[in-house]
Amino acid sequence: MKIILLFGGRGAEHEVSVLSAGYVYNRLYALGHEVFPIAIAKSGALFLCKGILPGAWQKDASPVRACLDGDTLSFLSNDTRVTPDLVFSVVHGKDGEDGAWQGLFTLARVPFVGADVCASALAMNKRLSKVLAAAAGVPSVPYLAVKKYESDLPARVAHRLRYPLFVKPTSGGSSIGVSRVESESALQNAVNLALSEDEEAMIEEAVDGSEIEVGVLERDGMLLISPPGELCSKSAFYDYNAKYCEKNTDFFLPARLSLWETAYVKQLAASVFRQLGCRGMARVDFLRGKDGKLFFNEINTLPGFTEDSLFPRLFSLIGVDAVTFLTEAHA
Numbered sequence: 001m002k003i004i005l006l007f008g009g010r011g012a013e014h015e016v017s018v019l020s021a022g023y024v025y026n027r028l029y030a031l032g033h034e035v036f037p038i039a040i041a042k043s044g045a046l047f048l049c050k051g052i053l054p055g056a057w058q059k060d061a062s063p064v065r066a067c068l069d070g071d072t073l074s075f076l077s078n079d080t081r082v083t084p085d086l087v088f089s090v091v092h093g094k095d096g097e098d099g100a101w102q103g104l105f106t107l108a109r110v111p112f113v114g115a116d117v118c119a120s121a122l123a124m125n126k127r128l129s130k131v132l133a134a135a136a137g138v139p140s141v142p143y144l145a146v147k148k149y150e151s152d153l154p155a156r157v158a159h160r161l162r163y164p165l166f167v168k169p170t171s172g173g174s175s176i177g178v179s180r181v182e183s184e185s186a187l188q189n190a191v192n193l194a195l196s197e198d199e200e201a202m203i204e205e206a207v208d209g210s211e212i213e214v215g216v217l218e219r220d221g222m223l224l225i226s227p228p229g230e231l232c233s234k235s236a237f238y239d240y241n242a243k244y245c246e247k248n249t250d251f252f253l254p255a256r257l258s259l260w261e262t263a264y265v266k267q268l269a270a271s272v273f274r275q276l277g278c279r280g281m282a283r284v285d286f287l288r289g290k291d292g293k294l295f296f297n298e299i300n301t302l303p304g305f306t307e308d309s310l311f312p313r314l315f316s317l318i319g320v321d322a323v324t325f326l327t328e329a330h331a
Contacts (some may be wrong), residue, residue, distance in 0.1 A: 001331070002081065003033045004075065006089040006101065007052070008040040012176045012197070013092040020090040020305035022052045023312070027323035028088065036082045038064060038075060040091060048077040066104070086330050087112040089303055093172065097302040098124040111330045114280040115301040122276050123301045124171045126202050129276060136275040138268050141287065141295045143204040145170060149191045154184045157203060159311045163306030164206040167191055169198035180206060207287040207295060212255055214269035215303070215314040216282045217322060219329045223273065225266045226314035230255035232289075251310070253317060265294055272299055281326060283311045 005028065006312035007021030008014055021037060028035045037049040039057050063075035070229070075082045087105055089096060089112065099120035105112040115123065122128050130140040142161055146153060167190035168178040179190035187203075194201035196280035211233075215226035230252040257265065269284035276299060283303035287295045303311035305323070315322045 001033050001085040001327070002082065003028055003035050003327070004050075004084040004087045005035050005037045006040065006087060006091055006096075007037065008042075008057075009091040009093065009096045010040065010042055010044050011093040011095060014042055016304060016306065017090050017092050017096070018052065018057060019307075020092070020159055023305045023307060023309075024088060024090055024323055025052050027321065028327065031324060031327065033327065036084070040069070041319045043302065046075070048075065048080065048082075066106070066252050068108050071109045073105070073110045077286075084110060084201070086110075086327070088327070089114065090289055090302065092302055092304065093176075094124075098171065104324070112232065113326045113330070115276075115278045115282070119277045119279065120301050123278065123282070123299045126168070126170050126298050127200070127220075129272075132275050133272050138275075138296045139269055139294070140297075141205045141207060142203055143198055144180070145202055146191065147200050148195065149188050153191070154187055157187065158184070161203065161205050165190075166202075166204045166206050167194050168202050168204070170202050178319040189314070207289045209287065209289040212286040212288050212294065213258070213310050213314070214265060214284045214286070215311045215322070216269055216273045216278070216284060217315070217320070217325050218273070218279050218281065221269045223270050224315075224325070225256040225270060226311075226320075227317050228257060228262055228265050229253045229310045229314050230257070232254070253310075253313060261292070261294075268294065268296065272296060280329070281311075281322065 002209055005025055006015045007016055010186050025035055037052050039047045039049050046064045048064040049057050062077045064075050064173045067074045067076055072130045087110055089101055127145045144160055165181040177194045179193055181187055181190045191201050211231050213229045217224040232250045234248040272284050273282055283300045285297040287297050298302040312322050
């Protein structure tokens with residue numbers, strides 16, 4: 001197949017996306033596909049690349065533009081015209097995981113890997129995904145959503161929530177703009193930081209314990225659920241540096257769960273996936289308290305595909321290559 005591998009993006013997760021693209025490119029190439037890497041620069045400009053290396057994909061890259069002619073989507077660069085059979089996007093976060101590009105692919109009737117417009121947008125919004133998860137009987141921690149910091153906010157928070165808290169952008173990823181708040185004195189700065197990344201902030205009760213992550217692959221309505229993975233960050237929380245820079249997180253693959261807990265969290269992951277109308281793939285994240293209680297945290301419809309990312313590592317535990325699975329679904 002002719003596959004467009006879309007990566008980069010204007011958002012804060014640009015560098016992570018480049019790493020994901022390198023992993024996916026190698027897998028697609030090994031599978032014998034004709035792969036065309038197209039980068040979205042931080043400016044929003046598109047480039048057809050000859051290689052994918054962090055900080056070096058710009059070398060020998062040529063400007064490209066997307067052209068929608070009726071039902072035909074093509075990418076034009078100099079004398080090169082690529083009309084893809086499939087688009088595999090690894091553009092994480094805003095303008096990539098929120099349904100924006102998925103809308104273009106849908107208009108052009110081009111098959112693409114992952115969730116559709118509606119599911120992408122719902123999953124990207126942590127508040128809406130929690131509302132839908134709760135409707136399916138999946139518990140979340142108590143939270144409050146705000147669009148600006150107001151003088152009465154500390155009182156409202158004290159009435160509904162208990163410290164410590166996490167404050168995060170409602171729509172975001174890779175823990176960018178997230179703060180752990182131990183007391184009221186730090187609340188305003190945390191809310192302002194989250195609102196610098198998004199128009200709405202989520203204030204949630206913290207759960208002391210570990211994070212449980214479950215991968216989901218879907219084909220023709222059937223779900224393949226990975227063994228759960230567990231991570232325990234040595235930082236204050238599993239933030240961007242802990243994920244991609246400091247490497248100071250303990251991973252347990254599979255998670256340290258009983259057979260009953262494993263079955264239960266896999267059932268919860270499937271419920272969230274179906275409730276949001278997802279397709280193709282997702283990683284569903286939960287918080288596990290020291291008392292063993294599980295809470296839905298978020299769902300990522302475009303999980304990381306770096307060498308260190310849990311999504312491909314979890315499926316490797318059962319001998320499944322996620323990239324192969326996803327491309328075979330469109331063969």
